Amino acid sequence: MEGTPTNHKELLQAVQQGQLSVEEGLDALKRLNADDLGFAQIDHHRAWRQGLPEVVYCAGKTVEQSVAILLRQAQVGSGPLMGTRAPRAVYDHLEGRGYDFEYDDEAHLVVLRRGVPEPQGQVLAVSAGTADGPILREAEVTAELMGAKVERLIDVGVAGLHRLLGHLDTLYAARVIIVAAGMDGALPSVIGGLVDVPVIAIPTSVGYGANFAGVAPLLTMLNSCAAGIGVVNIDNGFGAGYLAGLINRGGCP
Amino acid sequence: MEGTPTNHKELLQAVQQGQLSVEEGLDALKRLNADDLGFAQIDHHRAWRQGLPEVVYCAGKTVEQSVAILLRQAQVGSGPLMGTRAPRAVYDHLEGRGYDFEYDDEAHLVVLRRGVPEPQGQVLAVSAGTADGPILREAEVTAELMGAKVERLIDVGVAGLHRLLGHLDTLYAARVIIVAAGMDGALPSVIGGLVDVPVIAIPTSVGYGANFAGVAPLLTMLNSCAAGIGVVNIDNGFGAGYLAGLINRGGCP
Amino acid sequence: MEGTPTNHKELLQAVQQGQLSVEEGLDALKRLNADDLGFAQIDHHRAWRQGLPEVVYCAGKTVEQSVAILLRQAQVGSGPLMGTRAPRAVYDHLEGRGYDFEYDDEAHLVVLRRGVPEPQGQVLAVSAGTADGPILREAEVTAELMGAKVERLIDVGVAGLHRLLGHLDTLYAARVIIVAAGMDGALPSVIGGLVDVPVIAIPTSVGYGANFAGVAPLLTMLNSCAAGIGVVNIDNGFGAGYLAGLINRGGCP
């Protein structure tokens, strides 16, 4: 055999065919495992992740870095792809590079909708106020890319309870509910008390003063009297959408 | 003139009668103003405070100190009197000392109900959970001592919205509403959105973990989306009851 | 009867006239209740809110969003209307659109003064320093739109006690007092000890260092030794004005 085996199959074949002794095979295996584990884990991972979107968090990166990573991901993979908190310039540089990227102005997302599973289930995305919109939008798109059918119900904060109670049917129809709320962050508690499906709560940084950029709704949500609520980081629309997407497809093999 | 004038009237008379020159009068006045302002302010104060309860905060005091202060207040005044966060021992020492003190086991209050104005208006005291009871009780008794008619509505937290919505009439009948809530502290927001009377919100230290002994509901209440809510310190039942009592009697001359 | 009843009256008429059986009526009622509750609650709400201002918080919205919502509110309602934390551009876009909006440069308010009740009662608006002015102004305008007669007393912080004590008559004349203070936030405690009317305390973000953008005065106010103080969020002039407005009109049926 010419050269060292570059994957496990080659290695086993070389041992089988006597090109490597058992001891040489062990040596090669030791080295291969470290590197290969990575790639194998990626593959294995990929197999599992079939249909899950890749995401690039663009906030801490230059436009050039974001574009480069997104293009590489687009080449390597075949599934959906998303860049979050991406300035429009990222999208501008991606145009005409051979992929059908879209740009979401509200949520500052770069999105490549390919290989998205057929919509199923029902994810309901709810916001307390209009200012929570961009964060909720990020969650919606993420869930959509994971194959979720997504409904939305906006501006139904608890200070005007009738707005929420007028949509009980919509609430009852969901398999999982995402709730984005800033200010007092009380909406997930109320919704959690009305339904019996998982509620994913997103505290948003909407507010001022003792809101502390989202700390107030974060604490409210963590301390909710209603059971069945999972909380994500402040303004983490992607995280909430991803978790909702996993739950939504969870029981539908 | 014999001696220095001990009040303003004496001073003016002495000047009028030539016992003091204008310059001597100015000197005497300077000194008198400082002291007298105090006493005058006390009197004036008292006149205003007709019917308001005196309160002794017993938490940082020994039983002996609390008893002594309460007895002195009982002797000096003629209105209602209350000792908050008082261990039962305070009450035990007050018995048989000539005043009809009562003890409230739930709220740890020593109360002397005398000179309480005729109940009027309507203060509604609401709690989110049963554990908020002692704090709410402190608020109720305080408001009662200030002449408020007090209703209560307990255990109507937002995680079971139907419990609250089943009592809309009670909510609508109040002139001012006190709401005690721990955990997520979301109840004042919901009630504030339903009514158009002042809501006094008491965050309680009921909860655990990221509740931080009442900080979570405190922040929730300060950040409420509903207008018309005033917040008091964590577990400050007395403060809420006092403020509600002032509001309740406010417009009823 | 053609089609399903779209409101409760039609439903009852249909049952009365035998177009619907009792069972069919119950089914229709169940569905109607959910939706209708919302609208009914709005109406009922409106009835109660007679004379209360609508408010649009413009801080988290684009100029276009703020303008659109304010115009819609102006069309739908007939009472006073206010946009808080509105850049001047919002006002510029509202001019010549058929409503007499004004702009308050100090408090960054867009205001539509229509249907404001006759001024009554007495709300006293007090500031500790001149830098608290814009927040206090927001509170004043809010209270005015709710029909309160508003007085102001500015720059009377506790470090120069004579400035405050020179206006005791003004303090004593108020039915409710709003106090805005940054820095040490000590003014509400002093005023609360002088009067026997409700005090609404607004911590402002005026200060630096260990002020933590208003946290220091917020804590001071929550821990006030004086009874009868309700606290609102840092810089929440609107909330304080609204609560004061409710209290001011409270007892004057």
Added chain:
Amino acid sequence: MEGTPTNHKELLQAVQQGQLSVEEGLDALKRLNADDLGFAQIDHHRAWRQGLPEVVYCAGKTVEQSVAILLRQAQVGSGPLMGTRAPRAVYDHLEGRGYDFEYDDEAHLVVLRRGVPEPQGQVLAVSAGTADGPILREAEVTAELMGAKVERLIDVGVAGLHRLLGHLDTLYAARVIIVAAGMDGALPSVIGGLVDVPVIAIPTSVGYGANFAGVAPLLTMLNSCAAGIGVVNIDNGFGAGYLAGLINRGGCP
């Protein structure tokens, strides 16, 4: 008609039979809706909640209160029932009262296992250290009462990665994973990177110093680089178990 209708059916019948006019019916309906919404919501609720456990949080209650509420719940319902953070004395008082309550010494739970659905799905309960055990146990029992098949994997903190990596199959077999971790709280991040099912993270108060009674792991979990993680309050085993239970049964109609 004798008296006013006490439910919707009576009301419709009274209108149908002419005992009430349409206008009288509208008046009665308005009043009925408020109360009935509550009761209707309870019933509707119950229907939905079929098979969900009732829970009583005993921490803030006296033994007597806890016992009374648990007994009432036992009488009223027919499903599983649980008292969390219950001292053994609660269990002692419940013995011989006609219900088969059990006591879990590790998690301080009073449990009544009745009407528990047939175990299905797979909830994996993982702890970073042995000290996280009681919290994890609370989560496990909760999920079990909701009909989940529960596996456990304990003491597999990230400082000894081999302990975790030796159980990848167990990780891959789960439908939802609960992870309890104190100290640095890093375990959910590592697990979340290995699997593609929802991970429910419980920060525990295990630790000292800059752990701040669970704040450190709470923040770690909220900031996890891995997607698909929902966080509950510090030490909130019940909440995590409930959410996992909902997710586990979610897609299995």
Added chain:
Amino acid sequence: MEGTPTNHKELLQAVQQGQLSVEEGLDALKRLNADDLGFAQIDHHRAWRQGLPEVVYCAGKTVEQSVAILLRQAQVGSGPLMGTRAPRAVYDHLEGRGYDFEYDDEAHLVVLRRGVPEPQGQVLAVSAGTADGPILREAEVTAELMGAKVERLIDVGVAGLHRLLGHLDTLYAARVIIVAAGMDGALPSVIGGLVDVPVIAIPTSVGYGANFAGVAPLLTMLNSCAAGIGVVNIDNGFGAGYLAGLINRGGCP
């Protein structure tokens, strides 16, 4: 007498001359006291404050406001005057208005040095690093305006102890020492252990990360093991200079 008396002397004269009866005098006195207390207190105050600088905190004010207040103070008083955190534009507007204002570029101070007492005593102003300079400068100027002789010792942070220990004589010669330090804020502890005069510690916001804009040195200084240290707010050079100025002149009648 024509009209009502406008000060106490007029009042006493009017009573003395029979123009006012004692009762009329009491009425007039009551009203006068409130207003006059203010003015009297100002005068009294002024008498006491002989030689103390007036200060205008310009940070929260417009240039116009700052200029107007500074000019008014310049007209009314005759002592030193200072505007802190003043942009240069304030100084530009003050030029040519008849007062010899200076501008300190390092500390952003507008200063009017008039009526400054003869320098006496010894205030030593010490900084840990060069970046603490502007804050220290504010303290120095303040102390100078109060008549203190001021020495400075800069860049002697504890990480290079020899820099400090080389100036023990300077330390020992001071009557009061101001120490400005950011980062770890350890310098006051070391100096406080070397001397037996009051040390005024100023935490500065110099630092990054877990410095939290001055919180770290603030806590260090509050927890100092050395006795004799008083702490002022973060970056409060004026406050430290003022306190040092008071102490410096304290015992020299």
Added chain:
Amino acid sequence: MEGTPTNHKELLQAVQQGQLSVEEGLDALKRLNADDLGFAQIDHHRAWRQGLPEVVYCAGKTVEQSVAILLRQAQVGSGPLMGTRAPRAVYDHLEGRGYDFEYDDEAHLVVLRRGVPEPQGQVLAVSAGTADGPILREAEVTAELMGAKVERLIDVGVAGLHRLLGHLDTLYAARVIIVAAGMDGALPSVIGGLVDVPVIAIPTSVGYGANFAGVAPLLTMLNSCAAGIGVVNIDNGFGAGYLAGLINRGGCP
């Protein structure tokens, strides 16, 4: 010369008398400086500290440790000595050991009053409430041991301003004022605005809820609008008394 020189004088004598060469002297000096610097600094220190009390903080020590250290200090020194936060048992063990220790039950102090300078100056110790008493007492005793004449003014919190204003003369007579206040901590601001002498502010841990064990008054004091205030750690009566003592004796050579 027999042996190596044990102090600087011996060293110089040895060099003078030729027992040591210059080079040997330099070697000896190098080693001596390190050790001696310590002792010299102690001596020098002591010389300076003439009349300053030694203090032992007993809180973190066993009774045995506290007793041992106090006895050693009593033997070595000749000035006043104090043990703070000492349980009575410490005093009990000190009795009959040859020193006239006293025990202060209110402040938990062990005190040895010897070598105390003749009382001079005037330190005024003020408390806002009776619960601040023990902390204030610690400050008083400390100042007394440093030779200060100490006056006290207690229970004059700002919520009853007349109590304070009735003692203006006492305030004006002080050379330095210590103010202990918990709750809202507003008293130093008010006093600081009335006087022109240094004010040492002690935040106490008296309070509850959002008081955070003294953080609220600490922040209030750091943010005081009044100039001339130095703040010490929460409950640090000793530190305040020591600083006041230094200031009080400062200008009296």
Added chain:
Amino acid sequence: MEGTPTNHKELLQAVQQGQLSVEEGLDALKRLNADDLGFAQIDHHRAWRQGLPEVVYCAGKTVEQSVAILLRQAQVGSGPLMGTRAPRAVYDHLEGRGYDFEYDDEAHLVVLRRGVPEPQGQVLAVSAGTADGPILREAEVTAELMGAKVERLIDVGVAGLHRLLGHLDTLYAARVIIVAAGMDGALPSVIGGLVDVPVIAIPTSVGYGANFAGVAPLLTMLNSCAAGIGVVNIDNGFGAGYLAGLINRGGCP
């Protein structure tokens, strides 16, 4: 071949001998890698860890749990073993079980000194105050068990600089220095500025008030102006000792 291969060698032999096809080999390999990585990592780990102590953190465990784990560790291993924060009862149960455990009363350590490498290098353990002793002791024992020669220098806080400067030689002789300090935590900064070896800083929870149980010294240490300082958790003596032990032996193969 009988059964599946249990390690890599068996697997390769089976492939070599045709007992497994390449495809079967790949399947077996996939499964083996996961499990084996764990065990291999343990072995490899152990090999590396030769001479490193095992530690059991006893604080969150029952006496029974601690004893059981310590005994198991004693049986399995042959190196040093330590139980931290262990009540004496743990030691009592370990006596007479066949291992020479010792108990350290100061630091609450259970220690089994076996297989400890020959002392080398020089770790200097320094404390600011006597109350930091137990934490420092924990660090010392840990370093000793790792083969470090350990010196100690106690009670040399920066408020008495001469105490530290009298031991410069000791400081200069160390290869790595551990510094434990509570209160202001300034000692590591001063020492870090004097030496050029790694300094491991342990903030201790010694202090009160704004010390916040060690947060103040923690921040001081993180913000140190001196370079070369690594910080561990509050009161984490073990962690500091372990890190110092690693550094001490680091360059001495």
Added chain:
Amino acid sequence: MEGTPTNHKELLQAVQQGQLSVEEGLDALKRLNADDLGFAQIDHHRAWRQGLPEVVYCAGKTVEQSVAILLRQAQVGSGPLMGTRAPRAVYDHLEGRGYDFEYDDEAHLVVLRRGVPEPQGQVLAVSAGTADGPILREAEVTAELMGAKVERLIDVGVAGLHRLLGHLDTLYAARVIIVAAGMDGALPSVIGGLVDVPVIAIPTSVGYGANFAGVAPLLTMLNSCAAGIGVVNIDNGFGAGYLAGLINRGGCP
């Protein structure tokens, strides 16, 4: 003798030759010790610091200040020199001034590589994400200037464990490892569990929401379950590099 001795040798000679009496010598010595200690310490310091880089923290300084200090350091010393957080303008002003300064665009460093010791040992610099790059770069350059051979391993965060596990050999080869991580900051815990060399953890401010600008990873690292980790301030690349550099050269005399 003409004039006073300017160093210790002159002093001893003067005493030896009788030009100074012993008493005069003692006086001169006292004064000399203070000053000389400083200078001697500087020299001594320098001798020790041979090969250690000087660093100028440019963040709080003007470009002019930074340039002036860097040039002075360049002139005075002969070793490596570094300006951290320096805007490019600092470098621009340094060009053509006679020193071979370089500029690192990623880490914003001005570097003068002269007198750098021969690379030795092995420092491994690891980052969790690409956004941690600039901070890690600062650490690398610092270590390099101290004579360390530096390897890097980037973007190996724990959410993709295979990326890290693929480089175990690199991990095992290091003498000390620097780990920079933002977000959840979990990477040092995982690495610390895999290796037995010191790990220096840098929390970075990469993240959002409840990350609190690096507080989350800071707490994670302080609470790490793995032993052998020292933590530096948030974003303190220099500090980590310096500490790693000290450790790396530590054992190689």
